[in-house]
Amino acid sequence: MPNVQPAVDTFMAEITLIEESFEKDLKVLAGNLKKMSDTELIQANSQLNFLQELSDRGYGSALDKFDGEYTRMLAAAVKEARKRGIDPLAGASVEGLQVLRELDYERLLGRASSYALDLQAQLFRGVYGGSSISQITSKLSETKLASHQLNVMAYDGLKIFDDMSRYTVFKGEDVEWTYIGPQDEFTRDQCRSTYANEPKDGYTESEASSSDTPFGVRGGFNCRHSWEIKGF
Secondary structure, eight states: OOOOHHHHHHHHHHHHHHHHHHHHHHHHHHHHHHTSOHHHHHHHHHHOOHHHHHHHTTHHHHHHHHHHHHHHHHHHHHHHHHHTTOOOOOHHHHHHHHHHHHHHHHHHHHHHHHHHHHHHHHHHHHHHTTOOHHHHHHHHTTOOSSSHHHHHHHHHHHHHHHHHHHHHHHTTSSOOEEEEOOOSTTOOHHHHHHHHTOOTTOBOHHHHHTSSSOTTTTTSTTOOOEEEETTO
């Protein structure tokens, strides 16, 4: 089963460093804004662009690097298919996978955009409302970009794309599928059922699609399981 976690860990480590650097400069910015009149504050706020600041500090490049993992996942699925004598990926299939990839990219970019707007709103409220620097920075520190939510979003998107790449290149082919993943106290009932009831020769494509853990869904959000070709 492909391990997507190292790519996610690298991405999150980069975002953490960006966030820590940004938070330090926000404290300085809050101090400067506190010295302004209301009119000056309003004008200064209109010129702030925290999303661009995050991008300049490396969020864009970190996101692009993580997006490159999607290419690697698709290439691995294509290589697997060709070893079985299958020439995969017609035009529509490629376009469908590209849509999935673009949607995931936009979701991760949107998370940064939401973080940037939240910070800007909190900063303006604090300064405009007369809060102290310590109160403002304490409140700002509660808003995190390198959060569990971002981690799960990155993990889930890449893992689903990995599964969907494999499904796409083998779609309609005479292969059997097996459901792979940990069986422990965290395993969901639907995943446990699919795993326990797998036929000796594996699931057909139709059986996998109509199971409680279909392609692209599996056990749901943040699922640790994957559909793979049996016997490969």
